[in-house]
Amino acid sequence: MMILIVLLVLLILLSSPESLLGGDPADCRESCGGLNIPYPFGITDGCFREGFRLSCTNISSVRNLYLESDTKHTMPITNISLLTGEVHILHPILSECYDQDRRTASSPFSVNISDTIYTFSDTSNWFTAVGCDTQGYINGTVNNIGSMTPFTVGCISTCYQSESVVDGVCSGIGCCQSRLPKGIKYFEVGFNSYYNHTRVMNFNPCSYVFLVQQDWYKFTPIDISDEFYNEYSDGVPAVLNFSIGTESCNEATRYKSEYACVSRNSDCSNVSSGSGYICSCLPGYEGNPYLKNGCQDIDECKRLGEYPCWEYLHQHPWIIHMHMSTGDQREQPNCISVFACSPKKQVSRRCCCQRRSRGHFRSPATNWKLHFVIPKNERKEEEKAQRDVLPPKQRPVA
DSSP, X not given: OHHHHHHHHHXXXXXXXXHXXXXXXXXXXXXXXXXXXXXXXXXXXXXXXXXXXXXXXXXXXXXXXXXXXXXXXOSOEEEEETTTTEEEEEEOOXXXXXXXXXXXXXOOEEEEOTTSSEEEOTTTEEEEEEOSEEEEEEEEEEEETTEEEEEEEEEEEEOSSGGGOOTTOOSSBSEEEEOOOTTEEEEEEEEEOSSTTTTTTTTOOEEEEEEEETTTOOOOGGGGSTTXXXXXXTOEEEEEEEOBSSOOHHHHTTOTTTOSOOSTTEEEEEOSSSSOEEEEEOTTEEEOTTSTTOEEEOOGGGOTTTOHHHHHHHHSTTEEESSOOSSOTTTOTTSXXXXXXXXXXXXXXTSOBOXXXXXXXXXXXXXXXXXXXOOHHHHHHHHHHHXXXXXXXXXXXX
16 A cells, blocks of 8 residues: 555656656746747746746737736737846737717726736837827836835827928927836826817827837838827837846845856846846856856857957967957957967967967956966067057057
8 A cells, every 4th residue: 555655656746847857947948939938937837937937828829928927918928038138028009099079099008017027128118109199108116126116107299280290200299208217017008188189180090109119119200190000900019127036146146045047157137127136148158047057158269250359360360369349350449469379379269379378368258367478489479470460559568
């Protein structure tokens, strides 16, 4: 009887998702609607960190990824960036339209992410209103050092003829925008119209309000027509920030069992809005800092197109570079050469001289500080190479 009980317990444990995954989130390979889901996010038990669960749902025969709190499925996720600590979504556009007899408006819209890891980004989003008889506003609360503080943001957009709006300009004539406060956790949006569009109805029967990702939306004169809503019926891009817990990096590192930056080559950064922290790979590494061994070394010499300073070094192997930059070494003062090496010496996979020379430099990929010595009989050759190649200000001091 005891043997049967033990076997039953083992069977239950082995059938759990955590056991199937071997207890290692790195074994998870999740996606939804063609979008890969990186840990700490996930949709299956054992494949996400607490608070990072998402839902994959069929809407009109299309599989979309949503926040677990988005039970009405109004804001589908389009991308997750661990590097920037962002979740990109589609934010719905609200409309309010008039004709001679009646007013029609979208259903009231509000978002509540108060008990989640997310906030609406104040640096990546604009509150935007479009129309010629339009006052748009957004009311809500922000996370202000642990307490919820109310806020109101809005803008006014007017115009009296369609010819007065300017393509690409959203400064109050046909279109207006306002910045958002930090740490938005809850909000609702709405409209006001001074004259119910009666003075502009022949060319602008509707008002629109929405949150939109900075630099994505460019206002055009056709946007004040009633076709604008149909063009963006799926919503417009907006950005959420996510964070781990409510502790700062200094506080989180005291509790190793809960600390999220588990990769050996990872680092911690406090979030600028709200509370908590995010993880990133150290310079010279890439991957997932939330997984053990998730941050892997970048071989710059195999990706010269992405690392043009390394490309210059690859073409001139007797030069060692101190800092990385974009562009050609001779044109970018931040791309500094500190010592010259003989062209006969071999170049390692990090494009640095393997043989020892005199002096030191700091590797741009790993931030290691390396020391080396130049034999006296080679020094004249090295100094001549430096004078021929380097601008005067970049020649190292002997």
